[in-house]
Amino acid sequence: MTIASMRGVVKRYGSYVALDSIDLDIHAGEIIGLLGPNGAGKTTLIGTLTGMRPFDHGTVELFGQSKHPFSHENKEKIGLVTQEITIFEELTAKENLQFFAGVYGLKGEVRKQKVREVLEFVGLSDQANKLPTKFSGGMKRRLNIACALTHSPSFLIMDEPTVGIDPQSRNYILEGVKRLRDRGTTILYTTHYIEEIEAIASRVIIMDQGQIIKEGTPADLIQTIQHEEKVSFEVTDPERIPEGSLEKIAGVRRVLTAGNDITVISDAGSGNLDRMLSIIKEHTGVLGIQTERPNLEDVFFTLTGRQLRDKGEEQ
C-alpha cells in the first residue's frame, strides 16, 4: 500500500528552486532514509509532503487522497518530529505531551495512558514532571520526538532527530525507531549520518540540490559502486601535488583533498595504485595509505563529487 507519493513537485523560494520536480513513493512498513547534505531540500520536501509549506507545481497524495491530502483525517495519521526542537519550555515534559495528545483529540484515560507510554518509550518517565529548561540536549530531543508519538501515527516523519546528541541517546532513538517499525509504523527518516541510515533504513533516497539523485536499498546502492576502489593517502603537503596530475592517471574517477588526506576513487582493477603513489611521492611525503570498503558516503561522493558532510564536522 502506498502511504504517500509526490509527483513532479516543485518548490521555489523566490527564484531559488528548493525542490526540483520530486517524484517519490512511500510504501507501508518501510523505513526510508532520506540522505542529503545541508541545504539539499530535505526539510522543504517534508514541509510540502505534510502540507506545512505550499508548493508551486505537482501533486502530493497521502493515504490515497490527492484532492484533499492534508485533511484533518489524514493529519491525524501523521507524526512529525521537527528538525528544530519545538516544545514548550514553560510546561513540564508531561504537560507537553498532554498538549500534543490533546491537539490530536485524545482525552481522559486514553490520553493519560498514551502519555505514560510515550514517556516510557523515550526513557523520560523519571523526568515527567520537570521543565525542559532543566533538560540536557539529548533529553530535549527525546521529548521532541515523544511529542510526535502520543497519537500513535501510522506514518512518522523524523527530520534529523539525532542531530547534536550523545551516542547513547542516539542509539536509544535508533532502537526506538526500529521498535516502531516492528509495530507497523511507516517511517521517513532524515539525516546526514550515514551510519544511522545503514543501521535502520530499508530504502535510501539520496537528495542533492533539490533533486533526488539516487534511490534503492543500502546494499543496492553500494553495489552500484562496487566496480570502484577507494584509496586514501595521508600526505605531508597536498598543495605541492600539481593540480590534475592524479586525475590524469588511467582509471581514476574522482580525487578529493581534505586537510592532509587525498582520496582517490578509481575503476575496480585498474591497478593504478603504483602510479598514484609515485606521482605523490615525487612532490611530497606519504604518511599513510588506506584502502576502504565503499559505503553510502562513497555513493554520494561518486554521484556528486562532494562529501556529504564537511570533514571535521562534529558527530
Next chain:
Amino acid sequence: MTVFKFSLKRSFSNKTNLLLLTLFPIAFIFFPEGEYWPVLPYGYQYFGIVLLFISIRLTTIILVDRAKGVVKRLAVAPISYGSYLCQNLLAFSVILVMQCAIVVYGGVLLGVELYQPHWLMLLYVSFSFTSLAIALAWISIFRSKESAFLIYMSLVTLLAILGGLLMPLQIFPEALIRIAVLFPTYWLNQGMSWIASEGSVGDFILINGVLWLYTIIFMILGSTRKIH
C-alpha cells in the same frame, strides 16, 4: 480546547506573570484620588496602561510559538491556525476580563467611589479587547520578544500621554488635542469622564463603538500574519 487550557496554564507558569496577573492589579485599587484630576482615582485612571502592558505579556506566548516553530509544527496537526489563534485569544480575554472584574468590583467592595461601576466594567472590557488586538498586531511584526516588548512599552507610554491617561489633555497645545482623537487611549479617557459625569447612553455606546472599531482593525492586522 487543549490550546485554550494550556494557554491559561502557560500564562500563569512563571512567577513574574503570576504576580503581574494577581497582586499587581489589586494594588491599583488602593491608589489615592486626585484633587481636580483625574475624575476617577489614579489607579483607575492608569488601569488602561496596565491592560496594555498585560496584553503584550500574554500575547508574547504566540510570538514565542511562532519564533520557535511550534506554530509550524501545529500546521501538521489536525488543528487550524484560526482555531489555535482563537483559543489563545480566548484564554487571554478571560484573564483580562478577570483583571477588570478584580479592579472594579474589588473597588466597589472596598468602598471606592466609582460612580457607575457596571459601566466602568464594560468600558474596561472594551478597552481590554482593544489592547489585546493592538498587542496581537504588534507581535506579528517582531521575531524577538525582547525587542517587541521594549519598543511596545515606549509606544504605550506615548499612547498613554497623548491619549490623556497620564496627565490632563488640557495642558497640551490645541493641535495635539485634535490628534489625540486618533488614539484608542483617548477614547478610554473619554469613557472614564463619561462614567463620572453621567452623559447620555448614546455617547457611551459611541465611545465603546470606537474602541471596538480599533479592536477589529488591529485583530485583522494581527491575525492575517501567519507564520514566519
